Amino acid sequence: MADVAARPARPLPHLAEPDTAPFWRATREGRLTYQVCRRCGAVVFYPRAHCTGCGGPELEWRTSAGEGTIYTFTVIRQHGHPFFAGRVPYALALVDLDEGFRMLTEIVGADPEQVRVGQRVELAWEDAGEVRIPVFRPRAGD
Amino acid sequence: MGRERRAAIAGVHEFGPRRAETMSALQIKALSAARALEDAGLTWADVDALYDAGETGPAAGLALAEYLGVRPTVVDTTAVGGSSFELHAAHAVRAIATGKARVALLTYGSTAHSERRAIGTGPRGNRGPASNMEAPYGLTLVGNYALVARRHMHQYGTTAAQLAEIAVTTRAHAMRNPDAVRGLHDLGHREVREITVEDVLASRLIADPLHLFDCCIISDGGGAVVIVAPEVTRDLRHRPVWILGAGEAVGYLEPGADLTVSAAARSGPIAFGEAGVRPEEIDVAMIYDSFTITVLTILEDLGFCAKGEGGAYVEGGRLRFDRPGAPALNTDGGGLSSNHPGMRGIFLLIEATRQLRGTSTAQVPGARLAVAHGNGGQLATHHVAGTIVLGRD
Numbered sequence: 001m002a003d004v005a006a007r008p009a010r011p012l013p014h015l016a017e018p019d020t021a022p023f024w025r026a027t028r029e030g031r032l033t034y035q036v037c038r039r040c041g042a043v044v045f046y047p048r049a050h051c052t053g054c055g056g057p058e059l060e061w062r063t064s065a066g067e068g069t070i071y072t073f074t075v076i077r078q079h080g081h082p083f084f085a086g087r088v089p090y091a092l093a094l095v096d097l098d099e100g101f102r103m104l105t106e107i108v109g110a111d112p113e114q115v116r117v118g119q120r121v122e123l124a125w126e127d128a129g130e131v132r133i134p135v136f137r138p139r140a141g142d
Numbered sequence: 143m144g145r146e147r148r149a150a151i152a153g154v155h156e157f158g159p160r161r162a163e164t165m166s167a168l169q170i171k172a173l174s175a176a177r178a179l180e181d182a183g184l185t186w187a188d189v190d191a192l193y194d195a196g197e198t199g200p201a202a203g204l205a206l207a208e209y210l211g212v213r214p215t216v217v218d219t220t221a222v223g224g225s226s227f228e229l230h231a232a233h234a235v236r237a238i239a240t241g242k243a244r245v246a247l248l249t250y251g252s253t254a255h256s257e258r259r260a261i262g263t264g265p266r267g268n269r270g271p272a273s274n275m276e277a278p279y280g281l282t283l284v285g286n287y288a289l290v291a292r293r294h295m296h297q298y299g300t301t302a303a304q305l306a307e308i309a310v311t312t313r314a315h316a317m318r319n320p321d322a323v324r325g326l327h328d329l330g331h332r333e334v335r336e337i338t339v340e341d342v343l344a345s346r347l348i349a350d351p352l353h354l355f356d357c358c359i360i361s362d363g364g365g366a367v368v369i370v371a372p373e374v375t376r377d378l379r380h381r382p383v384w385i386l387g388a389g390e391a392v393g394y395l396e397p398g399a400d401l402t403v404s405a406a407a408r409s410g411p412i413a414f415g416e417a418g419v420r421p422e423e424i425d426v427a428m429i430y431d432s433f434t435i436t437v438l439t440i441l442e443d444l445g446f447c448a449k450g451e452g453g454a455y456v457e458g459g460r461l462r463f464d465r466p467g468a469p470a471l472n473t474d475g476g477g478l479s480s481n482h483p484g485m486r487g488i489f490l491l492i493e494a495t496r497q498l499r500g501t502s503t504a505q506v507p508g509a510r511l512a513v514a515h516g517n518g519g520q521l522a523t524h525h526v527a528g529t530i531v532l533g534r535d
Contacts, residue, residue: 011268011277019271043397046275072296072401074288075350076280080264084280092281094289094401101397104276117296133278 008082045101066123109137150382153182153368160325170251178366191216191243195226223518227487228528232388251364252483304453306342316475358477387417405527406443487516
């Protein structure tokens with residue numbers, strides 16, 4: 001018990017947040033979701049109840065294939081939160097998913113020093129209790 | 143052809159100490175307000191418009207008016223982070239131009255250092271859908287700016303040494319500013335001296351590619367600015383510093399957007415256009431320097447150089463106060479080396495005013511035109527730009 005209590009936990013999303021709760025619930029099934037507007041076709045991310053392109057209310061949830069390209073990244077080397085302080089150095093990136101949305105994520109399965117802009121990455125998951133956290137790793141074979 | 147005289151900065155005050163353990167932020171604001179009004183030759187009773195960024199708590203328009211004991215008939219609590227004060231100045235010009243106000247008061251106070259707030263690397267709050275998507279990843283504030291810097295390097299070949307030039311220039315300016323020098327000592331800096339590009343590159347990486355010296359310091363501090371109608375300027379103690387143009391713009395993460403372009407690319411042309419001034423005419427550029435990459439990005443976006451050429455533009459100390467041919471950058475020492483209590487926008491207006499009065503500690507001879515550009519929030523991903531063009535007669 002003492003060991004478990006001493007290990008700081010990753011901050012988790014609030015499942016009561018109305019716009020983003022469906023996204024996080026879908027992670028339990030291993031699905032990375034995004035939205036497309038039925039009226040104007042805009043890709044919407046982060047999730048909302050309205051389209052950011054036209055204001056329309058009809059958004060369709062779709063599941064991403066989970067493949068993308070690193071648009072930019074950083075290696076976090078100093079952090080004030082105990083969970084992340086124990087994780088440094090680690091790479092965070094903005095990844096452009098092939099479906100046309102861009103998300104902040106962590107790059108795992110690679111030496112942070114080897115991460116590059118333009119690198120192809122694929123979805124991986126990290127279990128975190130009630131939800132799973134979408135992270136990305138260099139695509140196998142690349 | 144612009145350059146219309148609609149409102150002027152009449153009084154300024156910068157709270158000197160960078161550590162104020164025994165004071166509250168409200169006390170810093172009240173003290174600064176009194177000094178700025180005195181600087182203008184005006185009184186408490188003259189204030190009829192109050193602007194506040196809400197850094198001391200909720201319901202700021204009410205709380206601050208009551209605390210100060212002023213009775214404004216224009217209240218504006220625009221709160222967009224560090225650029226709030228540029229937006230306040232923009233709004234004050236409008237209120238004055240429409241006859242709703244004669245004497246506008248802007249104040250700022252913060253005890254960020256004494257509270258040991260880890261602004262750059264501390265845990266972030268999680269409120270609302272945007273942060274609910276990002277909370278699990280632990281992106282620090284520094285990390286956000288590092289994402290922009292990395293992309294800029296990738297896209298244009300910008301180097302860490304070029305970013306370092308900005309920190310070197312602002313430190314050189316800080317070393318001429320007694321408040322900044324005292325502040326660096328008081329904040330516990332071991333070596334208070336000019337720095338080199340090599341010093342910056344040798345400082346530890348906080349979030350690649352940003353080093354410690356690419357990041358602003360965290361201090362206590364505050365200040366106040368008094369903006370008045372043209373008819374009030376006749377009785378001033380100092381020559382008026384006219385607000386010639388103002389621009390505002392908002393930027394955030396969008397699919398496919400170019401992260402190396404900030405909202406300054408939209409607020410800048412509005413402000414310069416209104417002023418009838420071109421960037422190459424500017425003598426002093428007060429650019430929000432939370433991090434070196436903030437300055438590099440905004441210099442490009444405001445049109446001082448082409449997008450992607452900021453690295454070469456800042457090389458060789460080109461933006462030092464004593465180099466003709468380019469604007470002097472952050473002549474008070476900036477957030478990188480003078481003070482950064484969390485929201486630095488008010489100091490941009492204060493130092494620009496000093497320059498146009500001829501009283502800066504790194505004075506540009508004969509300075510006539512200045513720009514103050516604030517960046518609130520986080521550069522590129524969630525931010526608000528405020529550009530103010532200032533000039534003297």
